[in-house]
Amino acid sequence: MEPRRQTPGPRSVRRALPVVDTDALHDECGVVGISGVDYAAEQAYLALYALQHRGQEAAGIVTFDEAGPHTLKGEGLVGDVFKTWSLPKLTGRTAVGHVRYSTAGGSDLDNIQPITARYAHGHIALAHNGNLTNHYDLRRRLVEEGAIFRSSSDSEAVVHLIAKSRHDTVDAQIDDALTHLEGAYSLVIAIDDVVYAARDPRGFRPLVLGRKDGGHVVVSETCALDIMGAEYVRDLEPGEVIRMENGRVTPLRSLPPADRAAPCIFELVYFARPDSRIWGISVDRARRAFGRKLAQEHPVDADAVIAVPDSANSAALGYAEESGIPFELGMLRHHYVGRTFIQPSQDSRDFGARMKYNPVREVLEGKRVVVVDDSLVRGTTSTSLVRMLRGAGAREVHLRIGSPPVRFPCFYGIDMPTKRELIASSLSVDEIEERLGVDSLGYLSLEGMVEAVAEAGPYCTACFSGDYPAPLVDVEKGHLTPEGPGRC
Numbered sequence: 001m002e003p004r005r006q007t008p009g010p011r012s013v014r015r016a017l018p019v020v021d022t023d024a025l026h027d028e029c030g031v032v033g034i035s036g037v038d039y040a041a042e043q044a045y046l047a048l049y050a051l052q053h054r055g056q057e058a059a060g061i062v063t064f065d066e067a068g069p070h071t072l073k074g075e076g077l078v079g080d081v082f083k084t085w086s087l088p089k090l091t092g093r094t095a096v097g098h099v100r101y102s103t104a105g106g107s108d109l110d111n112i113q114p115i116t117a118r119y120a121h122g123h124i125a126l127a128h129n130g131n132l133t134n135h136y137d138l139r140r141r142l143v144e145e146g147a148i149f150r151s152s153s154d155s156e157a158v159v160h161l162i163a164k165s166r167h168d169t170v171d172a173q174i175d176d177a178l179t180h181l182e183g184a185y186s187l188v189i190a191i192d193d194v195v196y197a198a199r200d201p202r203g204f205r206p207l208v209l210g211r212k213d214g215g216h217v218v219v220s221e222t223c224a225l226d227i228m229g230a231e232y233v234r235d236l237e238p239g240e241v242i243r244m245e246n247g248r249v250t251p252l253r254s255l256p257p258a259d260r261a262a263p264c265i266f267e268l269v270y271f272a273r274p275d276s277r278i279w280g281i282s283v284d285r286a287r288r289a290f291g292r293k294l295a296q297e298h299p300v301d302a303d304a305v306i307a308v309p310d311s312a313n314s315a316a317l318g319y320a321e322e323s324g325i326p327f328e329l330g331m332l333r334h335h336y337v338g339r340t341f342i343q344p345s346q347d348s349r350d351f352g353a354r355m356k357y358n359p360v361r362e363v364l365e366g367k368r369v370v371v372v373d374d375s376l377v378r379g380t381t382s383t384s385l386v387r388m389l390r391g392a393g394a395r396e397v398h399l400r401i402g403s404p405p406v407r408f409p410c411f412y413g414i415d416m417p418t419k420r421e422l423i424a425s426s427l428s429v430d431e432i433e434e435r436l437g438v439d440s441l442g443y444l445s446l447e448g449m450v451e452a453v454a455e456a457g458p459y460c461t462a463c464f465s466g467d468y469p470a471p472l473v474d475v476e477k478g479h480l481t482p483e484g485p486g487r488c
C-alpha cells in the first residue's frame, strides 16, 4: 500500500519558514523614477551617481519603451555596473533606478533592485528605500497563499501584493498593496511606462519631485536633481501617492494619515549628503546647527577643532564657529577606499581606520584637539582614530559627537548593528570615555538636537530615544527579536 501523503497544511508551511530570517535585507538605499524624459537611462545613471552614498553594494536601472523593459543590474558602484557601451541599450523615456547599501543574503542577484516581474497588467519594476516592519508577517501570509519569493528582500512582498490585488485598475492595485504595508517606504514603481511614487504615511525616508525637460522625476535627495539639471518642485508628502505618465504628474491619493509624521532625524545627522535639502532643511545647515549646540552644551579649552571627515565636516565647522576655536584639517580621508584584499600580517587592530583616514602631524603635534564626529555607533572607528591622533602627537583629545548616544536599533531602514553591538546601549558616557581613551567625551543632547532643527519635525528619533513611531509588527509577533534587524 502506498504510504499516505501528507498534505502540508498551514501549520507545516509555518514550520518550514524560519521565525527569524537572518538573511533579511535592510534597505538603506537611494531611488530614482523618471517619466517623459529623453535618454531616461542616462538621467537615472546621473541620479544614482549622486546618490551613491546611500548604497554602494549594488545598483540597477530598468527602462521602458514599446519594446518592453530593459534591465541592467549588478554588484558594485554605479560607475562599475553601467558602462558607456551598456547604458545606451537601456532605451526609453521612462526609468526606475536603485542603489543598495546592504548585502545580507550574500551576492544574490535576485536581491538587487529594481525588482522586476511580469503580471497580469504588465511588467513591474520596483525600487524601495526603507524597511517594512511587517515584512515577515506579510511574507508568511503570502507564502501560505502560494506566493514564491525569489529574494530575501522585504520589497518583494510589495510586488506580490500588487499582483494578487483583485482590483481591476493598476491605480487601485497599487493603492490596495500600499494599505497592507507597515513601516518605512519611499517607493518608485513602474508598471510598463507608468511610474508610481509613494511615501509611507509617517514619511520616514525622503522622496523629492523634480521637473526636467518637460518631464518629471522623483529622487531620494535633491543632490540628484542638481546633477541631472532638474528643477526642484517639492517633497512628496508623507502618505502621498502620485502617478507619472508621459511626463505628467497626477496626484492619486493620500494614504490614511498616521498619528504623526516621523521623518528620520538620522538622515540629517549622517546619512544624507550635506549639499541636499532634506525635510525642507539644508543638511549642511542642520549639521552646523548641531555643532553649534554641541559647543554650547560641551565647551572645552582647546587649540583646534578637527572633523572626522567627511560626514562630520559641517558639525565641526559649527562647533568651531560657536566656540571660536579654529577649525583645522587634522585628518584626511581616502576617497577611493573600497574593499581591499590586503591584510597586514601583524598589528591589524587599526588597519580599517588607517586605510580610510590619515592624520596631519603638523596640525596635531603638541595640540589640544576637539575631534567632532557625527555619531558613535559601535565605537570602533573612534577607538582607532583616537590612537591615531595621539600617535601623531596630539596632547589632548576631546571627542564631541553631533548627535545623542545611539542606543536602539533602527527598524526603519538605516543599516545599524544590533542593540548589543551599539556601544551606548550597554555603557554609560563615562565608561565610553574610558573605553575610547579620550580626555573628555560629550554628546549632543536629544533636546538640543531636535531644537537645532525645530523648523521641521516632529522626527523619528528611535535610534536615540527608543520611541518607535510605527508599530514593530514583526517584533510584536515574535518573528524578529527586539535586538533589531542588525547589520548585514
Ligand code: AMP
Pocket: 270, 308, 311, 373, 374, 375, 376, 377, 378, 379, 380, 381, 382, 414, 415, 416
Ligand atoms: P562606529 O562607531 O565605529 O560604528 O562608526 C561610527 C561612524 O560610522 C560615524 O562616524 C558615522 O560617520 C558612520 N556611520 C554612522 N551610521 C552609519 C551607518 N548606518 N552606516 C555606515 N556608517 C555609519
